[in-house]
Amino acid sequence: MKVAPRRPAYLTRLAVAGPLVLAAFLLVVLVRADPVSRFGATSSEGALSFERVTLAPGVIRVQMRNDGTAPVTIAQVSVNAAFWRFTAARHTLGRLGTTTVTVHYPWEVDRPLHLAVLTSSGASSEHDVAAAALTPALGGRSLGDYAWLGVILGVIPVGLGLLLLPALRRVPPDWMRFLLALGIGLLAVVVVETVREGLDQAHQAPAALHGVELFVVGLMVVTAAMAWLGRLVRQVPVGASAALPPVRHLAALILVAGGPAVLGAWAGASMATPTAAALAFGVATGAVAAVVWGVGHTLVGQERGSPATVAAGFVVGVVAMYAVAVLAA
Amino acid sequence: MGHLGMGTTGAVDHVRNGFDPAQLLTEFDGGTVSRDQSGRTVREYEIAAYEKRIEVAPGVFFPAWTYNGRVPGPTFRATEGDRVRITFANQSGHPHTIHFHGIHPVEMDGVPGAGEVQPGETFVYDFVAEPFGTHLYHCHSSPLKSHIHRGLYGAFIVDPPGGRPPAHEMVMVLNAFDTNFDGRNEIYAANTVAFAYMDRPIPLRVDELQRLHVVNVTEFDPVNSIHLHANFFQLYRTGTSLAPHELTDVVTMGQAERHQLEFSYRSPGRYMFHGHQSEFTELGWMSFFEVT
Numbered sequence: 112m113k114v115a116p117r118r119p120a121y122l123t124r125l126a127v128a129g130p131l132v133l134a135a136f137l138l139v140v141l142v143r144a145d146p147v148s149r150f151g152a153t154s155s156e157g158a159l160s161f162e163r164v165t166l167a168p169g170v171i172r173v174q175m176r177n178d179g180t181a182p183v184t185i186a187q188v189s190v191n192a193a194f195w196r197f198t199a200a201r202h203t204l205g206r207l208g209t210t211t212v213t214v215h216y217p218w219e220v221d222r223p224l225h226l227a228v229l230t231s232s233g234a235s236s237e238h239d240v241a242a243a244a245l246t247p248a249l250g251g252r253s254l255g256d257y258a259w260l261g262v263i264l265g266v267i268p269v270g271l272g273l274l275l276l277p278a279l280r281r282v283p284p285d286w287m288r289f290l291l292a293l294g295i296g297l298l299a300v301v302v303v304e305t306v307r308e309g310l311d312q313a314h315q316a317p318a319a320l321h322g323v324e325l326f327v328v329g330l331m332v333v334t335a336a337m338a339w340l341g342r343l344v345r346q347v348p349v350g351a352s353a354a355l356p357p358v359r360h361l362a363a364l365i366l367v368a369g370g371p372a373v374l375g376a377w378a379g380a381s382m383a384t385p386t387a388a389a390l391a392f393g394v395a396t397g398a399v400a401a402v403v404w405g406v407g408h409t410l411v412g413q414e415r416g417s418p419a420t421v422a423a424g425f426v427v428g429v430v431a432m433y434a435v436a437v438l439a440a
Numbered sequence: 441m442g443h444l445g446m447g448t449t450g451a452v453d454h455v456r457n458g459f460d461p462a463q464l465l466t467e468f469d470g471g472t473v474s475r476d477q478s479g480r481t482v483r484e485y486e487i488a489a490y491e492k493r494i495e496v497a498p499g500v501f502f503p504a505w506t507y508n509g510r511v512p513g514p515t516f517r518a519t520e521g522d523r524v525r526i527t528f529a530n531q532s533g534h535p536h537t538i539h540f541h542g543i544h545p546v547e548m549d550g551v552p553g554a555g556e557v558q559p560g561e562t563f564v565y566d567f568v569a570e571p572f573g574t575h576l577y578h579c580h581s582s583p584l585k586s587h588i589h590r591g592l593y594g595a596f597i598v599d600p601p602g603g604r605p606p607a608h609e610m611v612m613v614l615n616a617f618d619t620n621f622d623g624r625n626e627i628y629a630a631n632t633v634a635f636a637y638m639d640r641p642i643p644l645r646v647d648e649l650q651r652l653h654v655v656n657v658t659e660f661d662p663v664n665s666i667h668l669h670a671n672f673f674q675l676y677r678t679g680t681s682l683a684p685h686e687l688t689d690v691v692t693m694g695q696a697e698r699h700q701l702e703f704s705y706r707s708p709g710r711y712m713f714h715g716h717q718s719e720f721t722e723l724g725w726m727s728f729f730e731v732t
Contacts, residue, residue: 186499187448193722194497194634196449202499215444229500229626233619 157183265372296428309392329393337401450498513594634724
């Protein structure tokens with residue numbers, strides 16, 4: 112038998128290190144020389160983006176971010192086409208720099224507000240508030256309200272579902288497949304909604320923060336995490352038993368499964384900027400998509416039956432969500 | 441006015457600008473005076489066009505095209521019948537003209553084909569000043585909107601041969617700046633700098649006769665106006681008559697319309713005046729007289 116001659120260790124190391132060093136060198140060249148800039152004029156001034164407008168009685172606060180590569184200087188602020196004196200901790204913002212502009216202005220409830228910022232070059236960045244309203248402060252009382260919302264939308268439905276578990280175990284296979292498909296139908300609509308809203312927020316986020324990519328990152332990370340969690344959960348004995356688990360376990364399960372809805376409500380309430388909202392919607396989309404995947408997995412694992420049952424369940428789920436959306440409005 | 445409320449934030453650096461609304465208000469350029477063989481007064485002026493970044497509101501810089509580095513350009517002043525010789529050097533990167541409102545030979549009109557000056561070249565506008573009145577001049581090269589709006593304009597005052605009663609005279613060119621070049625003005629002013637006479641009121645004397653030459657060069661908006669508070673003025677339309685046309689407290693002008701206003705204040709105080717398009721007022725065209 113012929114034995115291949117052993118390669119010296121240093122050659123192996125060189126084979127790894129060589130390309131890495133070259134890649135690092137290329138990166139430095141790209142950053143320093145910026146060869147792409149030869150193909151078009153680069154802006155000499157950054158671009159201001161309105162990240163968040165908050166309204167207190169007689170006061171408008173605007174969080175601004177430099178969305179461009181060059182620095183930008185805030186020179187003047189106008190509200191409804193009138194210059195209005197302002198204060199800001201910083202007037203000149205570097206790349207991705209932020210500051211809050213404060214204007215004492217007698218704004219009116221329900222009336223539109225047109226905000227414009229003139230930069231030192233005379234360029235303007237504008238933002239419209241369709242109907243002015245007091246920005247709710249996130250305090251003890253509102254935290255309680257949001258927690259209650261989380262309980263209603265998360266904890267209680269999960270609890271009801273778990274209580275129904277023993278009954279569900281006795282449901283005939285055809286009906287089980289119908290119910291699983293119904294669940295997928297309901298959740299499919301939720302996925303479409305969170306994608307739409309997430310991308311909408313991503314487009315409002317400063318371009319330099321890449322909202323769409325942030326949305327995708329949130330989606331990917333959570334889908335992966337949920338897949339891993341799902342594997343863990345399937346090892347919990349509760350799913351296997353036809354009887355109701357002990358109350359202690361049940362309560363713990365309800366809290367683990369429904370409790371995050373409370374955290375989600377708090378997080379949603381404090382999502383101040385479109386950037387954060389895009390990430391949060393990515394997370395939400397990932398979570399719901401993972402559940403759809405999980406339910407689909409279970410559905411495929413069921414005994415074979417009529418495809419019409421599955422189709423019917425799915426359609427009923429989608430239509431039900433549509434009806435809820437129309438009626439809730 | 442305090443540090444809150446309507447107005448701009450900060451202060452304009454007039455020294456860096458090279459001109460100050462507080463000074464050009466009362467600056468009149470009579471040129472270098474001599475007489476020709478016939479005994480006629482000859483006034484010679486030198487003026488150059490060049491580009492300059494000017495601060496039109498605190499911290500807001502506008503890439504202006506200027507006559508002599510200032511906006512508005514110098515206020516030329518002559519007496520009806522004087523011979524006027526204006527040597528115009530174009531030191532900018534675009535063709536420019538000086539088109540005077542007045543009666544003159546058509547070859548001195550300062551339009552493309554008659555007195556348009558290419559970059560680096562010079563032209564002498566030579567004519568007899570008439571009729572008496574408050575007039576204006578501006579660049580008439582194409583595209584016209586750009587050449588006027590960028591700052592190439594000024595007042596041209598022709599006095600009647602017998603003169604007018606002595607008065608404290610002022611000139612205000614009502615202008616505006618489309619700083620983001622979207623065809624709408626962001627900033628309005630009397631003599632270029634937003635709120636210049638609100639932040640530093642114009643000092644006047646009680647009972648002193650005031651003669652204010654007002655020229656409207658505002659672009660993109662059809663009209664501008666001036667309104668005095670707590671007072672009325674005698675209006676001399678275009679300044680072409682020795683008798684007033686009207687006693688009023690507001691006069692509205694289309695672009696290139698201009699008038700003389702005569703008034704005086706009976707008692708001391710801080711008197712407001714502004715354009716009576718309130719949307720212009722709050723974007724810079726708001727002012728005060730400080731009467732003592």
